[in-house]
Amino acid sequence: MPKSLNNSQNLTIVWHRRDLRIADNPALDQAIAQNGATIGIFIFDPQILESKAEDQTTGAGQVDFMLGCLQELQAAYQDLGSDLLFFHGDPAKTIRDIAQTLNAARVFFNQDVEPFARERDRQACAALAEIGVEVKSFLDLALHAPDAISTNSGTPYKVYTPFWRSWIAKAKPQPLPSPAKLVGLDGRTSESRSIEAKAIALPRLADLGFSCDQDIPTAGIKAAEQCLQDFCDTNKIFNYQQERNFPANPGTSMLSPHLRFGTIGIRQVWQATVAATEHIRSDEEKAGLQTWRQELAWREFYQHVLFHFPDLATGAYRSQMQVFEWDDDEAKFAAWCKGETGYPIVDAAMRQLNQTGWMHNRCRMIVASFLTKDLIINWQWGERYFMEKLVDGDQAANNGGWQWSASSGMDPKPLRIFNPASQARKYDKDGEYIRRWIPELAGLTTAELLSGNITPQQCKERGYPMPIVDHAVQQREFKRRYGEAKESL
Numbered sequence: 001m002p003k004s005l006n007n008s009q010n011l012t013i014v015w016h017r018r019d020l021r022i023a024d025n026p027a028l029d030q031a032i033a034q035n036g037a038t039i040g041i042f043i044f045d046p047q048i049l050e051s052k053a054e055d056q057t058t059g060a061g062q063v064d065f066m067l068g069c070l071q072e073l074q075a076a077y078q079d080l081g082s083d084l085l086f087f088h089g090d091p092a093k094t095i096r097d098i099a100q101t102l103n104a105a106r107v108f109f110n111q112d113v114e115p116f117a118r119e120r121d122r123q124a125c126a127a128l129a130e131i132g133v134e135v136k137s138f139l140d141l142a143l144h145a146p147d148a149i150s151t152n153s154g155t156p157y158k159v160y161t162p163f164w165r166s167w168i169a170k171a172k173p174q175p176l177p178s179p180a181k182l183v184g185l186d187g188r189t190s191e192s193r194s195i196e197a198k199a200i201a202l203p204r205l206a207d208l209g210f211s212c213d214q215d216i217p218t219a220g221i222k223a224a225e226q227c228l229q230d231f232c233d234t235n236k237i238f239n240y241q242q243e244r245n246f247p248a249n250p251g252t253s254m255l256s257p258h259l260r261f262g263t264i265g266i267r268q269v270w271q272a273t274v275a276a277t278e279h280i281r282s283d284e285e286k287a288g289l290q291t292w293r294q295e296l297a298w299r300e301f302y303q304h305v306l307f308h309f310p311d312l313a314t315g316a317y318r319s320q321m322q323v324f325e326w327d328d329d330e331a332k333f334a335a336w337c338k339g340e341t342g343y344p345i346v347d348a349a350m351r352q353l354n355q356t357g358w359m360h361n362r363c364r365m366i367v368a369s370f371l372t373k374d375l376i377i378n379w380q381w382g383e384r385y386f387m388e389k390l391v392d393g394d395q396a397a398n399n400g401g402w403q404w405s406a407s408s409g410m411d412p413k414p415l416r417i418f419n420p421a422s423q424a425r426k427y428d429k430d431g432e433y434i435r436r437w438i439p440e441l442a443g444l445t446t447a448e449l450l451s452g453n454i455t456p457q458q459c460k461e462r463g464y465p466m467p468i469v470d471h472a473v474q475q476r477e478f479k480r481r482y483g484e485a486k487e488s489l
Contacts, residue, residue, distance in 0.1 A: 010036025011102055011185065015043070015095060015109040015124075016084070017117070019140050020069040021221045022076045023178035024265030026138035027108040036105065037183045040077050040084040041098060042070060043091045045120070049208055057387035060212035061357035062260075064205050065391045068219025069261050071202055076221065082184035085199040092123040099133045101195050102185070107133055110140035110262075113303045114395045115310040142300045143172050143266055146307035156308035158410045163304065164297045172274075175267040214357040216391050217257055224258035231255070232272050238285035240292045247349070247360035248433035253292070256392035257358070259299070270296070302400035305410060312399055312409075316379075320485040321408035327376040335468055336371055337385055339437075342459070342467035344449060345424035346370045348437035355437075357391035362427055368405030369418035374474045376481070379406035407482065415482060417475050421452025440464050 012031035019025055031038045048058055074084040087094050099107055107128055112118060125135045139145050149166050150156060157163035185192045205212060217223070231237055231253040243251030258264045273293055280286050306312055316322050335341050339350035349363035359367070364386075371382045383402040387393040403409025407416065428434055431449040435442045440462040441449060448454060452471075459466050 010034060011104045011106075012036060012038050013095075013099060013102070013104050013107045014038060014040045015107055016040055016073070017042075017109065018112060018260070019110045019262035020066070020073045021224075021263050021265065022073070022080070023221075024175040024268045025110070025262075026140050026176060027110045027136075028179065029176045030136065030138060031106075031108050032179055032182065034106065037082070037185055039082050039185060040073070041095070042084060042086050043094050044086065044088040044203070044208065045091055046088065047090075048116075057384050057393075059357075059388040059390070059393065060205065060210040061214040061216045061389065061391045062393055063208060063210050064212040064214075065216050065219045065257055065357075066261055067202065067205060069221075069263050072220035072222070072263075074202065077182065080179060080182040082182035085195070086202055087198065088200055088203075091120050092127040095124050096127040096131060096133075097198070098195060099128060100131050101198070102191050104133055106136065108136050108138065111137045111145075112141065113146060113307040115306075115313050118310075140262065140265070142303055143167075143270055143296075144170055144300065146304045149304065156304065157301070158305065159412055160298065160301050163301050164294060167297045167300065168293070172270050173267050175265055175271050214389075214391075215355060216357045217254065219257075219261075219263070221263050224255065224264035227254050227258060228264060228269060228272055232276050235285075237273070237276050237292055238280070238288040240288040241290075242284070242288065244291070245362045245427050246433075247352075247363050248428055248430070248436065252360070254358075256394075260392045260394045266296075298400075299397060302396040306396040306399065312403065313395065316406070316408035317403060317410055318408050318414065319489055320482070321406065323488060324408075324485045325481050326378040328378055328381070329375065332375045332468055333371075333377050333381055335465070336367070336375060336377070336382075340465050341370070341375075341469075342454075342465045343370065343374075343420040343452075343471075344434045344438055344441060344454075345420050345428060348434045351437040353386075353389050357389060359390070360433075362423075364401060365405055366418050366420060366423050368402055369416070370420055372406040373417045373478045374420075374469050374471055376474065376478055379403065379408060415479070417478065419452075419471060419475075421450065421471070424452075425450045438464070 012034050014028050014031050019027065022028065028038070049063070070084070077084040087098065095107060109121070112121065121137065128135045144167060149163065149170070151162070157166070236243070236251060236253070239251065243249050255264065255269065259266065273289060276289055280289065309317065336350065339347035339354065341347055345363070346367050349359055349367045352363070353359040368379070368382055371377050372379050379402045383398055386398050390398070400409065404411050407414040424434065431446045434449055441464060444454070444458065448458070456466055
């Protein structure tokens with residue numbers, strides 16, 4: 001059970017969800033400013049853990065990573081003189097019960113943009129208002145709130161490039177300080193003893209009904225800060241434009257799981273890019289830094305559109321893709337999931353995902369294009385599988401990426417089809433990435449590996465499948481159906 005806490009009055013509860021850190025945390029910063037006691041809580045929501053919400057899918061790797069973040073966050077709270085308490089149940093009912101038991105003055109939390117989360121928060125705010133508890137929410141997930149960026153006519157942006165121009169022109173907020181001390185509850189009171197009796201110990205993965213066989217990245221605040229430092233201090237940030245598309249190279253920041261769970265603040269991340277500008281020595285380095293900033297803007301663009309167009313969570317944006325005829329072949333989908341399609345770059349990427357809970361962004365586009373354009377399988381099948389396997393599974397980014405790849409989203413030039421073989425030749429020209437994840441093909445020459453036409457005998461000898469579809473044939477078929485769907489409207 002959580003340890004006893006120190007004396008307090010005028011209590012503020014900080015409800016953590018996607019902000020599993022102490023530093024640069026708006027809700028916690030404002031709670032401390034109330035000059036009373038502050039405790040943190042985290043509620044394990046069975047609806048999310050059991051994937052009952054229609055727009056939610058939770059994987060074991062993601063839960064395992066989250067538990068590691070929570071363990072470190074609780075230790076940080078305790079080191080500062082308070083505690084992070086854990087509960088299990090319906091969030092609205094649970095947080096009302098906690099606040100009422102402790103006679104809390106207020107509950108603070110950081111906002112989310114996902115439709116399920118917004119409805120959860122609406123219910124929680126209503127439940128707290130019924131008992132007279134002050135509730136405030138704060139911007140934390142992004143540098144700019146979704147309603148802070150709009151077109152000249154006041155409407156939400158639907159295209160990234162003008163969004164980027166507006167986004168980059170706005171002044172960015174500074175990181176918030178890390179607290180030096182917290183005031184906790186008086187462990188001698190009946191209210192404190194009562195709430196400690198209701199709290200649970202941080203559960204193990206198995207306690208939540210999960211078993212993880214992925215080699216997931218290190219969780220927590222310290223790991224996040226190390227990722228950011230390594231990316232900036234080793235000049236990866238300056239080489240980002242040149243290196244980001246090559247999956248065999250460690251050219252990305254690896255911050256995505258930490259941004260997903262908020263083990264690092266986006267203001268701190270932005271400030272690192274500001275600090276890096278002082279060390280730019282060439283136009284190429286300036287371009288590398290700017291390209292990474294554009295990726296941060298892509299992250300916020302997808303949050304922006306999901307906030308303003310919540311129906312994206314459950315369907316296609318483009319009307320023709322709402323009536324598109326998918327094949328939805330379960331056997332081919334299973335082959336795609338396992339990395340057994342006979343297309344090496346696709347299979348390498350899917351095996352990386354299955355084994356590590358992460359996939360290089362170039363490969364995410366390749367495998368998504370293959371599922372939708374080659375196998376002609378509904379993008380929502382892939383979207384859900386990614387959310388089951390990705391440690392950095394973020395609904396806004398995942399949905400945005402899949403709709404972009406499936407020609408169903410807001411992209412002004414939607415009909416893009418990737419050729420897996422040419423993608424491999426361009427971005428894995430030495431076959432290093434493919435060999436790493438498909439060891440049975442390691443003995444082939446690079447020319448054979450990247451030919452897009454491994455012979456049946458070579459496949460048989462190595463226990464590797466033949467291609468399950470013909471790319472040229474499927475490309476023509478997808479275009480035909482795309483045209484038919486467009487004409488039918």
